[in-house]
Amino acid sequence: MATITLLLQRVREGERTARDSLFELAYDSLKGLARSRLRSNGHGNQLDTTALVHEAYLRFVNSGDLRADDRRAFFAFASSVMRSVIVDSARERRAERRGGDLMQVTLSTQVAESIPADDEGILQVHEALIALAEADPRAAQVVEMRYFGGYTEEEIAEALDINVRTVARDWAKARLLLEVALK
Amino acid sequence: MAYSASELTVISRLLDEALCIDAEARQAWLDALPCEHAALLPALRQMLDRAKTSSTLLLDRLPRLNENARHDRGTRTLKVGDRVGPYELVRELGSGGMAEVWLARRADGAYKREVALKLPKLTRQRRSLERHYERERDILASLEHPNIARFYDAGLAPDGLPYLALEYVQGQPLTAWCDAHRVGLRDRLMLLLQVTEAVQFAHERQVIHRDLKPSNVFVSASGQVRLLDFGVAKLLGDEETDGSPLHLYTRALTPDYASPELLRGETVDLRADVYSLGALLYEMLSGDRPYRLSFVGPPAQLAAAIDQIWIVRPSEAVVPGAGPARATTDDRLMGRLRGELDAITLKALALTTAERYASVAAMAEDVQRYLKGERVLAVPERIKTEELVAQLSRNPNVRVRRRAPVYPTTREVRTPVTTVAGSGRRVIVSAELVGSAAEAIVWSRTYEVKLRDGFNFEDEVATTILEAVRAALDTGAPLAAWRLKVEIAGND
Numbered sequence: 001m002a003t004i005t006l007l008l009q010r011v012r013e014g015e016r017t018a019r020d021s022l023f024e025l026a027y028d029s030l031k032g033l034a035r036s037r038l039r040s041n042g043h044g045n046q047l048d049t050t051a052l053v054h055e056a057y058l059r060f061v062n063s064g065d066l067r068a069d070d071r072r073a074f075f076a077f078a079s080s081v082m083r084s085v086i087v088d089s090a091r092e093r094r095a096e097r098r099g100g101d102l103m104q105v106t107l108s109t110q111v112a113e114s115i116p117a118d119d120e121g122i123l124q125v126h127e128a129l130i131a132l133a134e135a136d137p138r139a140a141q142v143v144e145m146r147y148f149g150g151y152t153e154e155e156i157a158e159a160l161d162i163n164v165r166t167v168a169r170d171w172a173k174a175r176l177l178l179e180v181a182l183k
Numbered sequence: 184m185a186y187s188a189s190e191l192t193v194i195s196r197l198l199d200e201a202l203c204i205d206a207e208a209r210q211a212w213l214d215a216l217p218c219e220h221a222a223l224l225p226a227l228r229q230m231l232d233r234a235k236t237s238s239t240l241l242l243d244r245l246p247r248l249n250e251n252a253r254h255d256r257g258t259r260t261l262k263v264g265d266r267v268g269p270y271e272l273v274r275e276l277g278s279g280g281m282a283e284v285w286l287a288r289r290a291d292g293a294y295k296r297e298v299a300l301k302l303p304k305l306t307r308q309r310r311s312l313e314r315h316y317e318r319e320r321d322i323l324a325s326l327e328h329p330n331i332a333r334f335y336d337a338g339l340a341p342d343g344l345p346y347l348a349l350e351y352v353q354g355q356p357l358t359a360w361c362d363a364h365r366v367g368l369r370d371r372l373m374l375l376l377q378v379t380e381a382v383q384f385a386h387e388r389q390v391i392h393r394d395l396k397p398s399n400v401f402v403s404a405s406g407q408v409r410l411l412d413f414g415v416a417k418l419l420g421d422e423e424t425d426g427s428p429l430h431l432y433t434r435a436l437t438p439d440y441a442s443p444e445l446l447r448g449e450t451v452d453l454r455a456d457v458y459s460l461g462a463l464l465y466e467m468l469s470g471d472r473p474y475r476l477s478f479v480g481p482p483a484q485l486a487a488a489i490d491q492i493w494i495v496r497p498s499e500a501v502v503p504g505a506g507p508a509r510a511t512t513d514d515r516l517m518g519r520l521r522g523e524l525d526a527i528t529l530k531a532l533a534l535t536t537a538e539r540y541a542s543v544a545a546m547a548e549d550v551q552r553y554l555k556g557e558r559v560l561a562v563p564e565r566i567k568t569e570e571l572v573a574q575l576s577r578n579p580n581v582r583v584r585r586r587a588p589v590y591p592t593t594r595e596v597r598t599p600v601t602t603v604a605g606s607g608r609r610v611i612v613s614a615e616l617v618g619s620a621a622e623a624i625v626w627s628r629t630y631e632v633k634l635r636d637g638f639n640f641e642d643e644v645a646t647t648i649l650e651a652v653r654a655a656l657d658t659g660a661p662l663a664a665w666r667l668k669v670e671i672a673g674n675d
Contacts, residue, residue: 051359058362062504135191152274173198176230177191 004066008073025065026081030056034085049086049150053078076141076159079149083126086148090122128178139174142167186226194223198230206235261302266290267340270300270348277398282414286351298335298348301414316345322413323347325388330381331410332401352401352409358466360402367510368519371467372550377408379460379547385416386453386543392416393451395459396440397466438476443489443534446476454536457543461531468520469497470505473532494532496525523553526561 004025010018033052057074060066066074125147133140138160145156153171157164186194197220201209209231213224220227261283265272271290275283276299287300303316316337323334333350340346355363357378361371378400385392392399392413399412438446442458445451465473473494498520506513527549533539540546540561553559 054359058359058508059504062362062507131188131191134188136195139195169199169202172234173195173202176198176234177195179233180226180230 004060004074005070008066008070008077011077012073022077023081023084026056026078027084029059030078030081031085031088033059034082034089049079049082049148050155053082053149072159072161075149075151075155076145079145079151082150083129083144083148086122087126125178132174132177136170136174136177138162139170139177142170143174143178146171186223190223193220194226197223197227201227201231202234206231261285267300267302267344267346268338269293270298270346272300273297276351287348296335297351299332299351301347301349303344316347319413319416320347322390322416322418323349326385326390326413328381328384330377330408331384349411350409352403352411354401354403354409356397357400357402357408357463358397361467362470362508365508365510368468368516368524369554371509372554374402374406374408375460375464375467376547376550378410378463379543379550381408381410382456382460383543383547385410385413386456389418390416391418391451391453392456392459393445394441395456395463397463400463439472439474442536443492444536446489452536453542454539457531457540457546458533460543460546461528461539464531465494465497465500465528468524468528469500470502470508471500473500492534494529496520497528498522498525523559523562527553527559530561 004022007018007022007025011022030052033056034049053075056078057066057071060074061068125143129140129143132143141160142156145151145159146153151159153164153167157167160167197216201212204212213228213231216224216227261267261272261275263272263274267285267287269289269291270287273286273288276286277284282301282303285300285302286297288295288297320334320337327333332352334347335350336348338346354360357374360366361374366374378395382392382395390413392410392415394412394415395410399410401409401411403409440459440462442451442455445455445458462473465471474492476488476492498517501513501517501520503513506516509516511519527546530538530549531540531546540549545560549559549561
């Protein structure tokens with residue numbers, strides 16, 4: 001049965017528990033994908049979140065959990081899952097680092113310079129977004145989709161069914177707000 | 184300064200208003216704000232200042248997510264609208280280990296064409312980067328082929344950074360394209376042949392790509408393959424000099440598609456690309472990579488990991504849902520991969536170059552044979568008992584008489600191996616050639632066979648033994664009668 005499609009529909013109808021189930025379902029899947037990507041990614045270690053969301057989408061469609069025409073709804077929703085995955089993993093790493101002697105040695109001694117990732121930055125954005133979501137939910141969602149989901153402005157406009165120019169304006173505004181007011 | 188949610192709501196609304204009016208008029212607008220907003224004025228002023236210079240880099244990109252990631256000190260940050268030489272950046276297309284690629288157009292209007300502009304990320308090793316880009320330019324200039332992204336232009340931006348202008352390929356990475364379009368097996372193989380053609384073309388010009396992977400093989404909307412990124416390519420026989428940024432290569436490399444010899448840092452030849460094509464084919468067929476290597480760990484650990492690479496046949500690695508993405512079912516897909524396609528893929532993925540296809544052409548020919556329904560060379564010929572006897576009897580020291588149509592009589596030769604014992608990765612095979620009179624051992628040999636070659640295990644052992652026996656007989660040892668004994672033992 002098209003599980004995700006059904007859940008998306010129930011979310012649209014305003015059912016709260018449906019959103020939780022949907023989140024859980026997509027969370028594990030996206031987390032698994034993200035982990036395997038980061039593991040397999042070797043030196044790059046740059047998580048291509050858009051690719052990940054696309055891949056998750058394809059997997060769900062292929063497994064029959066999601067109807068292909070729910071693409072838009074899925075994408076709008078997937079970036080919030082992606083955000084959780086990323087924030088959780090940043091928190092884990094922070095805990096690990098604080099936990100002490102985790103040492104990473106890189107393959108090539110020539111690139112042995114090793115600096116912790118900018119996990120703090122990620123967590124700051126995450127917390128600032130919580131505040132922004134209260135004041136300006138749409139701008140917060142645009143940031144979530146662009147920063148955590150890695151979508152382009154066009155993709156965001158499509159998923160949220162708003163004008164690209166509106167997305168661009170929300171984006172510009174949100175950055176200013178986050179930078180100045182939320183510090 | 185933290186603001187309450189209600190204050191933020193107001194700021195957000197006011198910003199909407201302010202951003203809509205011209206930058207010059209904003210001061211007047213600020214001055215005209217009712218005094219109830221006085222507390223918000225400093226923040227608003229600061230934001231509008233920043234909006235004017237658009238200097239904010241905040242949220243520009245998600246930071247690297249791995250604790251092993253490194254910051255590129257001295258990274259220059261490019262943004263939409265920036266000029267690089269004669270080009271203007273339109274949007275970022277992607278970013279790899281050492282370069283970022285932007286969609287760009289000529290700012291001077293010389294021509295309309297959009298290009299993919301490749302720019303280095305690091306400014307630290309400017310000199311070596313320049314040399315590196317010159318090299319890539321020279322390589323690209325020699326590679327004009329319909330399946331290779333075209334090279335247009337190269338130069339130095341006024342700030343001294345090198346750039347390369349390449350054909351902008353609108354499309355998707357090979358594997359993603361195949362899945363999105365639910366491309367069936369045969370068509371996937373046809374696409375692979377387009378890739379092999381491009382690689383072969385490069386090989387004929389002595390260029391080894393060294394980084395073939397799905398994200399470097401794009402398929403355009405019309406289904407045409409374009410090979411991208413010769414950034415770590417090298418010329419055959421061209422030894423890396425100390426000045427070349429090999430450490431950048433290793434960083435950019437995706438280990439899962441790279442051949443073991445490349446990962447070990449040995450000198451590679453064209454067969455390194457054969458291996459990567461094997462990995463690519465593996466993923467196109469099964470939906471998964473042959474394996475996933477992690478680069479975190481001391482070099483010795485990596486070397487150990489490479490030695491332990493264990494590749495299961497593609498037919499056994501089919502990921503759930505891969506069938507439907509290939510216009511079939513998972514079960515049928517497994518069935519179709521079993522045998523010939525397994526053999527082709529694993530031959531390309533042989534861990535030693537000697538066992539691999541000798542060239543990309545040889546691999547492509549085998550794929551073509553499969554498509555035409557001809558015998559695939561990767562599947563070893565089964566050595567039948569009678570063939571063994573026939574071959575042996577060409578040796579003047581051996582006489583073979585036949586009684587029944589099939590079995591020889593005076594000399595009992597049996598196909599050496601029946602089943603494989605044990606579930607371990609290796610098996611021990613011991614074979615003896617015994618002279619009959621005194622049970623004297625004329626020849627004996629014990630060797631290990633790696634089970635990853637399990638599918639043609641028997642034939643391989645047979646061939647090896649046959650050759651050894653032949654060599655033994657060539658020494659001219661007189662044999663009245665002899666017997667071949669083979670034992671197999673599993674060994675974990």
